[in-house]
Amino acid sequence: MDTPQTYDVTKFERPSVTADVVIFTVLEAQLKVLLIKRKKWPYQDSWAIPGGFIKMDESLEESAYRELAEETNVTREQVYLEQLYTFGDPGRDPRTRVITVAYFALVSADQLNPQAADDAADVGWFSIHDLPALAFDHPKIVSYALTRLRYKLEYTAVGFQLLPDLFTLHELQNVYEIVLGTSLDKGNFRSKLRKTKVVEMVEGRRDTGGRPARLYRFRDDAVAEIKARRLFP
DSSP states (O other): OOOTTTOOGGGSOOOEEEEEEEEEEEETTEEEEEEEEEOSSSSTTOEEOSEEEOOTTSOHHHHHHHHHHHHHOOOGGGOEEEEEEEEOOTTSOSSSOEEEEEEEEEOOGGGOOOOOOTTEEEEEEEETTSOOOBSTTHHHHHHHHHHHHHHHHHHBSGGGGGSOSSBOHHHHHHHHHHHHTSOOOHHHHHHHHHHHTOEEEEEEEEOOSSSOEEEEEEOTTSOSBOSSTTOOO
């Protein structure tokens, strides 16, 4: 029987663990993903989602935030972060056996200006519909993250993370249509939105070139998880 004194940690093989992050934003009327260009082997000069190896003294989430800061200068205060899935195909990394815990993050485009840090050669936003060739199994991870985002957009208030603090209802519907990849009926969208009670009108209007549009914000006390599935569309 093993005890703390007799347990042999070398009895079992120990795979490495990484944290990778798929960051989405809506920019130039497109859903975009933040990618970094790798500096080192493997896949040197290839584009990839930000990520890296987890340290022994940090949590998974802490590792995800650290890698974002190190590779893109994005801080935890600027993004919404949620654990996505664990990917562990034995051949996914040519260096060794690597399991990655993937996250997806959402950010309003007005909140940050990412820059390549020491661990990356370059960084940039890419349309989800026009991605470059990606390193490792990152195409699979990005695809999974997009499916999760669309699913959550239908029954939670997570979409507000892609908007500035104040927005018009037209801007809100625009974000939903861009992410879902489909047109939504304006009347039906606003009717369902009123029923959720997740937004509130604020003072002021925005000049849209025609009649000034009313401004709204996400209610701080609103219930994020809306129980009715398929709320949008």
